[in-house]
Amino acid sequence: MHDIAVLGATGSIGGSTLDVIARHPGRFRATVLTAHRQVEALVDLCAKHRPELAVIADPALEGELARRLTAAGVRCEVASGHAALTAAASGQLCDTVVAAIVGAAGLESTLAAARAGKRLLLANKESIVMAGPLLLEAVATGKGALIPVDSEHNAIFQCLPGGRPELARSGVRRLVLTASGGPFRGRTRAELAGITPDQACKHPNWVMGRKISVDSATLMNKGLEVIEAHHLFAAPAEVIEVVVHPQSLIHSMVEYVDGSVLAQLGNPDMRTAIAHALAWPERIESGVPSLDLARCAPLQFEPPDLTTFRCLALAFQALRAGGDAPAILNAANEVAVEAFLGGALPFLSIADVVEAVLAELPAQAVVDVGTLCERDRMAREAARRVLRDAC
Numbered sequence: 001m002h003d004i005a006v007l008g009a010t011g012s013i014g015g016s017t018l019d020v021i022a023r024h025p026g027r028f029r030a031t032v033l034t035a036h037r038q039v040e041a042l043v044d045l046c047a048k049h050r051p052e053l054a055v056i057a058d059p060a061l062e063g064e065l066a067r068r069l070t071a072a073g074v075r076c077e078v079a080s081g082h083a084a085l086t087a088a089a090s091g092q093l094c095d096t097v098v099a100a101i102v103g104a105a106g107l108e109s110t111l112a113a114a115r116a117g118k119r120l121l122l123a124n125k126e127s128i129v130m131a132g133p134l135l136l137e138a139v140a141t142g143k144g145a146l147i148p149v150d151s152e153h154n155a156i157f158q159c160l161p162g163g164r165p166e167l168a169r170s171g172v173r174r175l176v177l178t179a180s181g182g183p184f185r186g187r188t189r190a191e192l193a194g195i196t197p198d199q200a201c202k203h204p205n206w207v208m209g210r211k212i213s214v215d216s217a218t219l220m221n222k223g224l225e226v227i228e229a230h231h232l233f234a235a236p237a238e239v240i241e242v243v244v245h246p247q248s249l250i251h252s253m254v255e256y257v258d259g260s261v262l263a264q265l266g267n268p269d270m271r272t273a274i275a276h277a278l279a280w281p282e283r284i285e286s287g288v289p290s291l292d293l294a295r296c297a298p299l300q301f302e303p304p305d306l307t308t309f310r311c312l313a314l315a316f317q318a319l320r321a322g323g324d325a326p327a328i329l330n331a332a333n334e335v336a337v338e339a340f341l342g343g344a345l346p347f348l349s350i351a352d353v354v355e356a357v358l359a360e361l362p363a364q365a366v367v368d369v370g371t372l373c374e375r376d377r378m379a380r381e382a383a384r385r386v387l388r389d390a391c
């Protein structure tokens, strides 16, 4: 029996994870559930999954959470704040942590789980983008495991012998990350001028949280994934390629030196990757229907349009710059996406903000978490200044 902490339980990945867990009551137990501010949604999940601990990140909401849980007849411990999140991720109530908080807010708890030697199922890509070397070091120190949940990385993990081998020794020539192209594939810059947040969040194939949906629309999501693949698989930028595949049925591929290309296919439903990561190295039912290849649309492939979707090019630029440039890119992007979702920034200007902040803060070596968080803060401040100047 695995005891599982679902960090970000009220989100899209959190919901899919709990769906898979509920299908295997003899195998998994959700012992810790966390949310940021959605008290009601967290109470509903606690009533259904009966965890031992519920954590709300916003301390002002702890009292309300406790009252509502009591009113709903749910008996579990209640805690709040980011220290409580970190303690839950590293504590005795779980052996497995699903890191599904969105953004840099997930960094501390992800690192804590890694240091504590948990089986870390990583959806929170921003934490590995920001702190790749520190996170890998924490996993090595904790002697736990790091299993990618992001569908592309989970696909690559499945196509590599033994999950994370040294690429060169395994005869790997290329890692090919597939991208759906998002809701605006094929459009020109001029056609993207008046895009609204609701249009950007309407992804053609996947149902996801709003931040990652915007990232998918700008292709920053693919850029973050390129950096994530670099760290997870020790792959230099030169061997990572992005190909647009609008049907999202091939979730990524590995090409070997003999010309073989191994691909992982399936319906676009995150429960496949989550079930794989939860049960690895075994296989379990996920609730995802069979892929009916005879009925699906022809599979298309095309190169990404880096002129219209500049965020992907900026992510490659940050990866090549090295050091903390990916953390700077990520922080600037989070601020810009929030401004876009709040109606304060045009869609096309997200890339402008990221580019300006990368230029203002040249890469420095990643030393420790404290320094990294300070650089993250500086990048956010610089992004807000760029936003103010643009208005």
Ligand SMILES: NC(=O)c1ccc[n+]([C@@H]2O[C@H](COP(=O)([O-])OP(=O)(O)OC[C@H]3O[C@@H](n4cnc5c(N)ncnc54)[C@H](OP(=O)(O)O)[C@@H]3O)[C@@H](O)[C@H]2O)c1
Residues within 6 Å of the ligand: 007, 008, 009, 010, 011, 012, 013, 014, 034, 035, 036, 037, 038, 039, 057, 099, 100, 101, 102, 103, 105, 123, 124, 125, 126, 149, 150, 151, 206, 207, 208, 209, 210, 211, 212, 270
């Ligand atoms: N959705 C996907 O299909 C998908 C696929 C691959 C990777 N991912 C990655 O998985 C992560 C989660 O994505 P998502 O789509 O599930 O996001 P989401 O639906 O927006 O959910 C985010 C979760 O994080 C919590 N949260 C937000 N801000 C927080 C904070 N400051 N402190 C603590 N908790 C916080 C939210 O709580 P509240 O509900 O209370 O706000 C919610 O539980 C992201 O890093 C994303 O890139 C997602």
